[in-house]
Amino acid sequence: xxxxxxxxxxGGVGKTTTAVNLGFLxxxxxxxxxxxxxxxxxxxxxxxxxKTEVEGGGRALLRHRxxxxxxxxxxxxxxxxxxxxxxxxxxxxxxxxxxxxxxRQLRRVLKxxxxxxxxxxxxxxxSISLVSENVFAVADALxxxxxxxxxxxxxxxxxxxxLNEKLPKNAPLLLPFFSMADSSKxxxxxxxxxxxGQGRLVLRSVIPETAxxxxxxxxxxxxxxxxxxxxxxxxxxxxxQEVKDALPAR
Amino acid sequence: MxxxxxxYLLPSDSDHLELAERVTARQACGEDSAVTLSxxxxxxxxxxxxxxxxxxxxxxxxxxxxxxxxxxxxxPASVEDGQAALVxxxxxxxxxxxxxxxxxxxxxxxxSALEPGFLSEMPDGPVRERLAGLLGIxxxxxxxxxxxxxxxxxxxxxxxxxxxxxxxxRNRFRNPATGETGDLSARLRLKxxxxxxxxFTDVEQWVRNELGLEPIEGPQVLxxxxxxxxxxxxxxxxLDYRLDPDQRxxxxxxxxxxxxxxxxxxxxxxxRRNLDSEFLHDLRVATRRTRSALxxxxxVFPATEVDDFKQRFAWLQQVTGPMRDLDVYLLDLPALxxxxxxxxxxxxxxxxxxxxxxxxxxxAELAKALESDPFDALLRDWHAFLDAPAPADPEAGQPGTxxxxxxxxxxxxxxxxxxxxxxxxxxxxxxxxxxxxRSEGRAITETSPPEELHELRxxxxxxxxxxxxxxxxxxxxxxRGQIKQTKVLLDNLGRFQxxxxxxxxxxxxxxxxxxRDGGIPPATLLAMGLLIGQLQDEQARAxxxxxxxxxxxxxxxxxxxxxxxxxxxxxxxxxxxxx
Numbered sequence: 001x002x003x004x005x006x007x008x009x010x011g012g013v014g015k016t017t018t019a020v021n022l023g024f025l026x027x028x029x030x031x032x033x034x035x036x037x038x039x040x041x042x043x044x045x046x047x048x049x050x051k052t053e054v055e056g057g058g059r060a061l062l063r064h065r066x067x068x069x070x071x072x073x074x075x076x077x078x079x080x081x082x083x084x085x086x087x088x089x090x091x092x093x094x095x096x097x098x099x100x101x102x103x104r105q106l107r108r109v110l111k112x113x114x115x116x117x118x119x120x121x122x123x124x125x126x127s128i129s130l131v132s133e134n135v136f137a138v139a140d141a142l143x144x145x146x147x148x149x150x151x152x153x154x155x156x157x158x159x160x161x162x163l164n165e166k167l168p169k170n171a172p173l174l175l176p177f178f179s180m181a182d183s184s185k186x187x188x189x190x191x192x193x194x195x196x197g198q199g200r201l202v203l204r205s206v207i208p209e210t211a212x213x214x215x216x217x218x219x220x221x222x223x224x225x226x227x228x229x230x231x232x233x234x235x236x237x238x239x240x241q242e243v244k245d246a247l248p249a250r
Numbered sequence: 251m252x253x254x255x256x257x258y259l260l261p262s263d264s265d266h267l268e269l270a271e272r273v274t275a276r277q278a279c280g281e282d283s284a285v286t287l288s289x290x291x292x293x294x295x296x297x298x299x300x301x302x303x304x305x306x307x308x309x310x311x312x313x314x315x316x317x318x319x320x321x322x323x324x325x326p327a328s329v330e331d332g333q334a335a336l337v338x339x340x341x342x343x344x345x346x347x348x349x350x351x352x353x354x355x356x357x358x359x360x361x362s363a364l365e366p367g368f369l370s371e372m373p374d375g376p377v378r379e380r381l382a383g384l385l386g387i388x389x390x391x392x393x394x395x396x397x398x399x400x401x402x403x404x405x406x407x408x409x410x411x412x413x414x415x416x417x418x419x420r421n422r423f424r425n426p427a428t429g430e431t432g433d434l435s436a437r438l439r440l441k442x443x444x445x446x447x448x449x450f451t452d453v454e455q456w457v458r459n460e461l462g463l464e465p466i467e468g469p470q471v472l473x474x475x476x477x478x479x480x481x482x483x484x485x486x487x488x489l490d491y492r493l494d495p496d497q498r499x500x501x502x503x504x505x506x507x508x509x510x511x512x513x514x515x516x517x518x519x520x521x522r523r524n525l526d527s528e529f530l531h532d533l534r535v536a537t538r539r540t541r542s543a544l545x546x547x548x549x550v551f552p553a554t555e556v557d558d559f560k561q562r563f564a565w566l567q568q569v570t571g572p573m574r575d576l577d578v579y580l581l582d583l584p585a586l587x588x589x590x591x592x593x594x595x596x597x598x599x600x601x602x603x604x605x606x607x608x609x610x611x612x613x614a615e616l617a618k619a620l621e622s623d624p625f626d627a628l629l630r631d632w633h634a635f636l637d638a639p640a641p642a643d644p645e646a647g648q649p650g651t652x653x654x655x656x657x658x659x660x661x662x663x664x665x666x667x668x669x670x671x672x673x674x675x676x677x678x679x680x681x682x683x684x685x686x687x688r689s690e691g692r693a694i695t696e697t698s699p700p701e702e703l704h705e706l707r708x709x710x711x712x713x714x715x716x717x718x719x720x721x722x723x724x725x726x727x728x729x730r731g732q733i734k735q736t737k738v739l740l741d742n743l744g745r746f747q748x749x750x751x752x753x754x755x756x757x758x759x760x761x762x763x764x765x766r767d768g769g770i771p772p773a774t775l776l777a778m779g780l781l782i783g784q785l786q787d788e789q790a791r792a793x794x795x796x797x798x799x800x801x802x803x804x805x806x807x808x809x810x811x812x813x814x815x816x817x818x819x820x821x822x823x824x825x826x827x828x829x
Contacts, residue, residue: 030311030342032359049411074443076280076404076412078312081444116356 005139011126014179019123024222027080031118039125042085057088106134145179148191177203205238253442258463260436280404294388314342350469366390389526394478395424413449415441425478495673502672527577569619597777676720707743746792753785
């Protein structure tokens with residue numbers, strides 16, 4: 001089982017749309033895939049028309065395997081399941097801190113899912129918290145969307161430093177990529193040109209900011225499920241290929 | 251709780267369009283692109299997976315196939331073509347191991363772009379793990395191809411969220427060996443969506459009550475296998491005859507030979523193509539048993555014909571020998587390597603290389619022999635002999651025929667035992683061979699040469715074969731017990747003989763290679779020398795254990811068991827071989 005987290009300290013950078021589309025692509029290729037919507041806003045759950053509701057909330061989910069098993073819902077796409085968000089996730093930090101080894105709680109919860117899924121994608125809330133530290137401890141890779149601005153590249157540096165300090169031996173693979181890019185903006189063009197030149201690995205695929213990506217909220221499904229020749233469709237496919245290439249062999 | 255999918259047979263005259271309309275009229279539906287899936291079903295020649303309640307499929311996963319169709323945007327593959335016109339991408343190929351008898355059991359999946367064959371070549375993963383211990387050295391072979399054209403509906407709830415999947419499926423099979431294709435029954439499948447159990451149950455009830463369909467249990471794979479002419483579980487090299495004790499000996503013996511011939515013929519193609527080493531093994535065992543039955547079930551067939559066939563089957567045994575020797579050598583090699591200290595194991599590599607180099611030419615010789623006229627003629631003549639009507643019993647006027655036996659002299663008197671009841675012949679032959687085993691075994695002393703043990707082993711095998719041929723004529727538990735007892739002795743003699751043969755092979759190879767320019771290097775010769783020493787030690791251990799094992803076989807208790815077995819039930823017991 002591989003675990004990938006869509007993570008950014010900032011909000012509104014395209015985490016959820018990427019998680020939803022990569023989940024769709026993985027399942028379409030036959031990976032048994034689960035998206036875990038960890039963001040209490042429940043955007044990923046919304047895209048799949050699944051109610052943001054977990055019986056007993058985050059607390060029960062962390063404690064009882066039965067609750068976890070019952071909370072998972074199949075999406076409209078075969079092989080792609082979702083563990084929906086719940087409003088109680090806003091207190092998930094607190095719940096995680098209650099048990100022993102608070103930074104290892106998620107690893108324990110995920111264990112029984114290893115037989116059922118080939119891939120788990122976390123759609124993380126934007127913050128650095130005990131939730132994100134738990135995710136860092138279990139993720140094989142962190143997929144980090146970057147809006148091509150100077151500020152967002154700075155936050156990438158911060159994340160890198162944080163990971164190296166907290167998990168010096170087993171930090172997840174850091175896979176940043178440009179998201180919501182607008183090639184008509186000079187700043188975007190300049191940042192996208194300069195950052196890879198600074199010796200930092202940035203995936204080649206660039207997710208453009210297009211009206212069609214925004215319309216995912218109207219269609220309530222991955223863009224790949226309804227749009228044919230959109231630039232964003234090719235971009236997500238390219239991104240998925242790069243992610244697969246970067247992951248250790250299955 | 252995960253629900254199991256439900257499956258229904260659709261009547262051959264059912265209108266699939268109308269069916270889909272009824273579904274969409276009941277509930278709002280979405281529809282995914284239609285897919286044509288091609289699944290190749292694999293098993294070993296002797297159906298090890300089927301007999302263990304498993305089926306193994308290899309093909310594109312449905313999700314990958316659908317994705318591929320969508321991306322290609324070409325005309326979808328047609329099920330009428332007999333095969334899916336898919337360009338198979340490297341990823342998306344999946345091995346699926348199912349337990350058809352337990353539909354709720356989740357299938358075991360493993361990605362593999364490599365066509366299944368030997369387990370040792372399969373990539374690591376859960377399917378390989380599950381098959382370990384089941385498949386041994388047998389190769390997985392494509393048995394049938396199941397081609398399914400699926401129309402895929404999604405039943406939606408008020409949020410237009412998929413809650414149940416419904417598939418209408420037309421199916422065909424293709425025989426991978428002959429290319430023959432044909433229709434299979436159409437099916438309707440209901441697939442639950444995780445987390446929506448109530449909705450699934452509602453649809454299930456509607457299908458039963460409104461469409462009048464009943465769920466079926468029988469696995470679809472079985473239908474595809476049968477249609478392709480396979481008889482799952484239908485091959486076994488084990489002897490399993492049902493003889494009538496009063497049957498004429500010549501007729502019963504022909505029945506035994508017919509069974510052996512069937513096994514022999516079943517393995518010819520696999521041995522010729524070298525699909526795995528067990529084909530040749532089974533072919534040779536059937537040949538050896540045939541020769542044994544020809545020489546041991548005496549005086550039931552005309553002597554001239556028996557002599558002719560004995561010679562010709564001896565030829566078959568001889569031409570198949572070199573390949574079997576090489577197979578055994580290569581199969582033993584990993585175990586031989588393990589006998590060496592780890593630091594020396596790599597030294598044996600050139601030996602493996604040498605054997606592999608010989609392999610192709612020896613296999614080609616074998617294939618030539620199995621395609622040769624003498625082999626064809628042997629099978630043809632043997633069939634003709636076994637199928638020819640037996641001579642009538644002049645005294646009893648047994649049913650049969652008045653025609654002479656094929657190739658026999660119609661004026662000659664029938665062989666002495668041809669018309670005796672088979673049970674009588676069986677008793678006499680088993681007794682005789684048992685006495686021979688006993689006397690040969692008793693003659694072996696600490697100083698006897700290995701050849702005497704080899705002769706004893708041959709006699710012992712003949713005894714075992716006789717008991718196996720005639721097993722159905724005796725009380726089942728008793729005959730099984732005596733066969734088992736004989737196997738204990740055979741195992742000891744086999745260990746002695748096999749280690750001797752292995753050491754002999756190594757010695758011969760070393761001698762031939764040692765004096766050849768560019769032969770295998772000295773380090774390999776030294777490692778082989780070390781192995782020869784170890785094998786000789788083991789041979790000595792088997793030799794020292796012989797007397798105790800033979801004492802067990804030659805005991806009064808065992809003699810009494812043989813007596814009980816062979817008594818004819820009329821109080822005429824003859825004591826066998828008691829000291």
